Amino acid sequence: MSNSHITINNAQMKAGGAAGRVRAFLLDNIVTVIFVVFLLVGYFASPGITASSLISEVLTRFFRNGLLVVSLIIPVMAGLGLNFGIVIGAIAAVLSLILVRYHGGAGFGGLMLAFLISLPLALLFGFLAGKLYNRTRGQEMIASLIVGYFAEGLLLIFVLYVIGGVIPVDAEHKMIIPTTDGAPGVGVRATFDMGQHPSLLSQRVAEEPGMKYAMDFLWRVEFLHAFLALSVGMLGVTAFRYVRSRRNPALQDLSKLSFGLRCGVWGLLALLCLHGMLLPNGVVFHFSGFSLRIPGSFLTGVGMIPMVTGLVLLGFCLLTTFFTKTKLGQDCRAVGQNQHIAKVSGINVDRTRIIATMISTVLAAWGMIIFLQEVGTVSTYTHHRMIGMFSVAALLVGGATAAKANVKNAMIGLLLFHSMFVVSPGIGRMISDNEGVGEYTRSFMVYAVIGLSLGLYVWKARKAEKDRDTM
Numbered sequence: 001m002s003n004s005h006i007t008i009n010n011a012q013m014k015a016g017g018a019a020g021r022v023r024a025f026l027l028d029n030i031v032t033v034i035f036v037v038f039l040l041v042g043y044f045a046s047p048g049i050t051a052s053s054l055i056s057e058v059l060t061r062f063f064r065n066g067l068l069v070v071s072l073i074i075p076v077m078a079g080l081g082l083n084f085g086i087v088i089g090a091i092a093a094v095l096s097l098i099l100v101r102y103h104g105g106a107g108f109g110g111l112m113l114a115f116l117i118s119l120p121l122a123l124l125f126g127f128l129a130g131k132l133y134n135r136t137r138g139q140e141m142i143a144s145l146i147v148g149y150f151a152e153g154l155l156l157i158f159v160l161y162v163i164g165g166v167i168p169v170d171a172e173h174k175m176i177i178p179t180t181d182g183a184p185g186v187g188v189r190a191t192f193d194m195g196q197h198p199s200l201l202s203q204r205v206a207e208e209p210g211m212k213y214a215m216d217f218l219w220r221v222e223f224l225h226a227f228l229a230l231s232v233g234m235l236g237v238t239a240f241r242y243v244r245s246r247r248n249p250a251l252q253d254l255s256k257l258s259f260g261l262r263c264g265v266w267g268l269l270a271l272l273c274l275h276g277m278l279l280p281n282g283v284v285f286h287f288s289g290f291s292l293r294i295p296g297s298f299l300t301g302v303g304m305i306p307m308v309t310g311l312v313l314l315g316f317c318l319l320t321t322f323f324t325k326t327k328l329g330q331d332c333r334a335v336g337q338n339q340h341i342a343k344v345s346g347i348n349v350d351r352t353r354i355i356a357t358m359i360s361t362v363l364a365a366w367g368m369i370i371f372l373q374e375v376g377t378v379s380t381y382t383h384h385r386m387i388g389m390f391s392v393a394a395l396l397v398g399g400a401t402a403a404k405a406n407v408k409n410a411m412i413g414l415l416l417f418h419s420m421f422v423v424s425p426g427i428g429r430m431i432s433d434n435e436g437v438g439e440y441t442r443s444f445m446v447y448a449v450i451g452l453s454l455g456l457y458v459w460k461a462r463k464a465e466k467d468r469d470t471m
Contacts, residue, residue, distance in 0.1 A: 028399075031453055035397050035416045038445070042423025045430040052301030054422055059223070061418035063216075063306055064374045066313040067367030068391045069410045071360045073320055076405040077329070078356035079336035082392045082450075085129050085144030085357075088151045089364025090384035092121035097369065097378055098159070098188060101211075102175055106195055111214040111373055118365040125151070126361030130354030137339075141402070148388055159188040159380055194376045212376035216306035223302035226310075228273035234266045276300050309370060316363065317407045332356050336403070393417060393446045396453040403457065420445055 026033060043049065068086065075083040096117035100110050129147050136143040163169060164186030169176050171185030175192045179185055195210010197217050242259040254262075276297030285292040323329040331352045334342040343349050368387065372378055395405055398413025424441045431441075 027456070030456065031397055031449055032399050032412070032416065034452075035420060035445075035449075038427070039416065039419050039423055041430075042420070042426045046423055046426025049423065049426065050301065051298040054419065055223075055299070056301070056303045057422045058415060058419050059302070059305065060374070061421065062414050063309045063313060064371050065367075065391070065394065065418065066410075066414060067316055067363055067370055068387060069394045069414055070313070070316055070320060070407065071363035071367055072391055072395050073405045073407065073410060074323065074332065074356050075360045076400065076403065077324065077336050078332040078353055079339065079403075080133055080353060080356060081141040081144075081402045082395070083144050083357070083360050084141060084388040084392060085147040086360060086364035086391060087148035087384050087388045088125040088129060089122050089361040090368040090387045091151050091155050092118045092125055092361070092365040093368035093372065094155070094378060094380065094384060095121060095158075096365075097194070097211075097372060098163075098175070098192075098380070101192060101194065101378075102169070102173065106209045106211055106214075107198070108214045108218060110211050111369065114211075114369050115366055118369060119362060122362040122365035123358055126358035127354060129361065130357035133357060134350045134353055144388075152385070155384075156381060161186065163188055188380050190381060191377055191379050194373060194378060196376075210376075211373050214373050215309050215312070215370060216374055218308040219306075220304040221307050223305055224273045224276045224299060226305040226307065227299075228270055228277070231266045231270035231273060235263060235270070238262045238266065272297070272299060309374075312370070317411075321407055328352070328355065389446055389450070390417075393449045396449050400453075401457045402454060417449075 043054065068090075071086055071089065072083055075081070093114070096114045099117060100114045105111075105113055129144070132147060133140045133143055164171075164176060164184060169185060171179065173185070175188055176185035177187040177189055193210065194212045197213040198209040199217060200213075238254070238259060242254045245254045275294075276299040279294060280297050280300040282296035283294050285294075324333065331342070331347045332355075334345065334347055335349050335352050339349050342352075364387070368384070371387075372383070394413040394417035395410055396413065397417045398409035398411065400406070400409035400413070421442060424445070427441050
């Protein structure tokens with residue numbers, strides 16, 4: 001064979017290999033790609049949304065929902081799939097807030113009391129759910145959905161009848177459903193207020209302080225300052241990982257290309273922050289014969305960052321990552337990969353799965369409390385309902401599957417999924433004059449993401465099994 005034929009064949013193989021890699025990337029990340037396209041279309045179809053307003057709204061939702069999405073990672077690692085049952089953690093949070101607000105709990109102390117009360121409730125609920133998942137092995141996701149509906153029924157019985165009907169309460173309390181015939185009050189109102197943060201109360205308003213923004217308002221920093229610190233910190237972490245990988249090639253932690261790309265991205269973000277801090281309104285330089293205009297920063301309108309809430313989220317992300325390196329984390333990973341081999345290796349499979357469920361339920365309860373202290377109003381009967389669906393959809397948008405998930409998937413998914421909530425009204429206006437179409441678009445995207453991700457996961461599993469049989 002001539003050298004020209006060999007060169008042509010090699011070029012064809014490289015082209016085919018490149019096309020295959022692109023095709024495999026698109027197939028593995030099809031949900032994320034669809035969401036990115038959706039967001040770009042929605043943003044340009046929404047002239048009323050500026051870059052700063054979009055970032056502000058997304059960051060608010062990011063910190064509000066972050067811990068709820070992170071709570072899904074450990075059950076996926078342990079082979080339990082997507083834990084729609086985090087709804088029971090949300091119910092534990094609602095029950096603890098009912099108790100705290102009924103007795104006048106307020107401020108950061110009241111919020112910490114709610115965290116403390118929700119802990120044993122979430123541990124108990126998680127233990128019972130874990131026992132059920134062990135009885136429904138292989139059908140955990142369906143079981144977790146049913147657990148959520150069952151727990152909601154028990155919650156309704158408790159807040160509509162047990163509170164007041166069995167447990168005596170003050171009939172005049174503003175959280176209790178009032179009666180007209182002088183009978184004792186029974187049941188909790190459909191909604192109750194978390195109470196305003198003391199800094200938001202004027203002297204003329206005769207209202208007791210509450211728990212709204214109790215964590216968010218502890219320490220807030222301007223967005224540009226916080227993001228500049230984050231960018232510089234990530235540059236330092238990237239440099240440290242690269243130096244470590246160069247000193248110990250066996251780690252293969254960071255390649256030169258990846259190092260250069262990450263440094264470029266974080267360096268650019270740091271420059272954008274400095275631009276917003278030093279030249280928020282832009283500047284014009286006049287030279288002989290021409291002028292140079294540097295535009296103002298599009299980041300100047302972004303709101304404050306709740307640092308304590310962000311540090312709590314960061315702490316649990318780091319703990320989740322560290323958990324994978326512990327003995328229990330390795331047991332969870334082994335159980336998730338193959339339960340039979342894990343059992344033969346001496347791992348108590350049932351116990352490991354129960355612990356994973358309990359951890360997920362506790363994190364979901366605490367995440368729900370963080371969510372509600374930012375919202376400020378608790379819908380007693382409905383606020384927990386869509387927590388599982390929305391959190392699962394956000395995790396899947398970030399590139400996770402029913403068998404593999406990590407913190408990076410959760411962070412990317414949070415940003416993309418909640419950006420969709422902001423731009424979907426623009427999609428609605430583009431499709432129809434009725435902005436309500438945007439709301440239906442949100443619901444469609446949530447269920448479409450879950451259905452498409454689970455369908456691709458099953459298809460890939462069957463394809464891999466077929467390929468093994470063929471070999």
